[in-house]
Amino acid sequence: MRRAGKWAAGALALGAVGLFSVSGLSVRAASTNVTIRAAGVISPLKASKDAAHQRYLQQIRARKLAAARAKLAAEHERAQAVATGIWTREGKPALLTVIGPTKVLVVENGTVLQSLRRAKGPLPIGWLARELPAQWATYDAATRSARFTSALSVTDGCELEAEPGDVAAVRLGDGAAIWVSRGTFRAGAVAISSYDPQTGGTLPVTDPARPFIRAGLGATLAFDGTVIAALGNRSAPDESGVTWGKGATGEASQLVVSGNYTGLRLASSRMVALEDVSVSHSALDGLVLENDGGTTLSGVASTDNGHDGVRLGFGPDRRTLKGVTTSGNQDYGVVAVALSGLTVLGFTSQQDVVGGIRLSRCDRCSVVDPVTSGDRMGVRVDAESHGTSITGGTISGGDTGVDAGAAVSLSGTAISGASIGLHAAAGVEVRADRISIRALRTGAHLEDGGGLLLSGSTVLAPVGIKGRVVYSGHNTVALPPFPWLGIVAIAAIVLGLLLETVHALRQAGRISTRAVAPDHVLNTA
């Protein structure tokens, strides 16, 4: 409440301006009187005129004061209306800061308490932390960190910026958030995270009011070298971390996101560019792309997230996903749901627990040059998908290399180290051309009614192919190469043991060293 009475003070100041104008007139009138006295003639008529003049002046003064008060009230009313709209729309936060083009409104429970004038142009977030009442925000000069307990709403045409020259860290308390609607939030190489005043650390993922960053229609979110940690909650999808919402745009470069509820979410966004972005340890998915238009990805890594590394769904059609690597995610590296004409290009997945890629209810989707290793399943195609093709790439390790729940066409793919190289569900036809399978157990397992058309391929496994297969061209289906090195290693071990036995037998009957060693020598065995 450092500046809680500032609104009232502003009103007084405006009143004073009115008063000053009126008193100016008064002075001029007094001067006239002095002149008359100097002449030494004061007639009753003159006096009457003076009184009328005085009344006239008082009326003018009163009108101006009333006009000033009315203007002030109107401004306040407008500000209140804006604040009420935002406050209501954003879930009625207890403390709210509305950033406008020239003013910052300080709002408590929907009521505007104070209006801070600000310079036009981008608003440094550090200025905001220093100028807002302490209940809303504080600034720690020692650590150059701005801490907010109020939600921040960046309104039309405004720009809020967090740059390293201004702050080193932005910490958002319980219930705080950054909403950008038609404005811009731009962050440079600063750390943005949630903040728990009790522990001094970040808020737990279970906190239902954990802060988030969201950009709405016409808004821009831009990050360059920013580190974001522990944002987002489970209350609503657009509060799950950092969200480019419907019609939002922007870019992220050298962005590191960790510990969000959902790392980054692009939902119906437009033309968002993500370059060298790392998303990790999210409670749910790392990166969610839903009906986003014109998104470009380059050097995106999604690792160790609670569910999928990258989740795409519900549009747009005929998109290409490339430049993505995933590892250590608890479900799949990439999941695509209800997409048509998707091309997953040059994707790398390592040790994603359930699998590398899953295509669910996808139509005419392609996976080109995938590299998966250590996933339980390399590529999974669900039953409702149609016209899926897998071209090139290497799939290694795990239980199943390719799990076809619907018709799949494979070409030039190498599958190795999996228990089952290729599995096709009942009734599913798989075409495989120039593929290589080196499986630990079964090369290809085709359930009843399923079939494999194999051409120009190699299948090496203890059990080559189970199920109906049609060969075309030259194919090799054989046992895997004999592990000579392993056998030689075992033989060498056995030979070593044998030689030691021979040696021991030849040494039998020698004099015991214990008998001839001095008493103080203990190492006599």
Add this chain to the structure above:
Amino acid sequence: MTFVLRHYLAFFPLGVLGLFRWTVWLFRRVPAALYRPVDNDYRLPLSIVVPVYQEHPVVFARAIESWLANEVAEVVLVIDATDTACIEVARRYPVRVLVTHVPGKRDALRRGWESCTTPLVALVDSDTVWAANVAAEVCKPFADPRIGGVATRQNVYNPRGFLPRVNDIFLDYRYFDENAAQTVMGQALSCLSGRTAVYRRELLTEIADEFMNETFWGVPCMSGDDKRLTTLLLERGHLTYLQRSARVWSTFPDTWPVFCKQRLRWARNTWRSDLRALSRRWVWSHPFLAFCMLDKAIGGLTIFVSPTLMMLGLVDRKWFFVCCLAAWWWISRAVKVLPHLRRRPVDLFLVPGYVLATFVMAGVKFLALLTIRRQRWLTRQVQVENGRVVRTVEGGG
């Protein structure tokens, strides 16, 4: 097929390298398994010559007592004049003390054997404790007149802590594997260890000048006396023998800096001696010895391949490969040090540490190759300056 190719490019060479190393080891292990010490009644009078400098008095006293417990003609202690503590200890025993003002082990050894009259001379380190039958056992191989020197089996004196125990494994590996094989395959040991080695005195006198004036690339050699004596004997056509029934125990460092310094000194000596020997014709008349020297040089460098791949596996999080390689290290090294594990089974748990120590030693060995010309004892205060052995600290005791 990309993965398969990459897979084989990465791991196949390691397998082939492992196969090569195992084949080489089996080449040594088969004759080593057939080794037997000489057993006869042959005896010759024997003197013990001990150069003494900066020895721990208690260890020194125990060593003297163990030598005297053997039936030897005399014990000659050549003690550095600055080492008053050891001189005092020596005066308490029926031994001959020669006080020398000339620093350096080589001069002390020469003074010692020149003062002896017996046909056999044992050159012994001052911290080496003998079993009661050493003098009797070491004489036996000399029944063969071609034998010029005899080595004993050595172990760490009461090992406690990681490094002494690892050193004990190294010693058993040496005497049950390398030296035993060299004895069986041509009776030519690469080194009669200076902790205790027995020579015919007449041969020592014969090679004294060459021994004293050894240089490497123009720099007089200070350490490596034992390897030099062995080489000079072999060069003259004499043979050497490991008599493993003669057991001695020596103290070993228990701190990493001292351990590494000692290994660095030994590794330099080995590089110098082996490189010089391999460039001479005589060594090729002992093909197995030449083979061992080459193996030691090559093995010292190829050993880096395995830990490098382990590091790559860790960085790349190839846990299956990492676990397989670690398990292979443990099992294969355990088999290679079986003679030690038979007498100390609990040291099976020390094998991983032993493996890591071999990697450290490989690094030390490589460093030794890079600094092969440097002449410093490292664990005692002497070094070569301007072609002369000098004390680096006066009055060491």
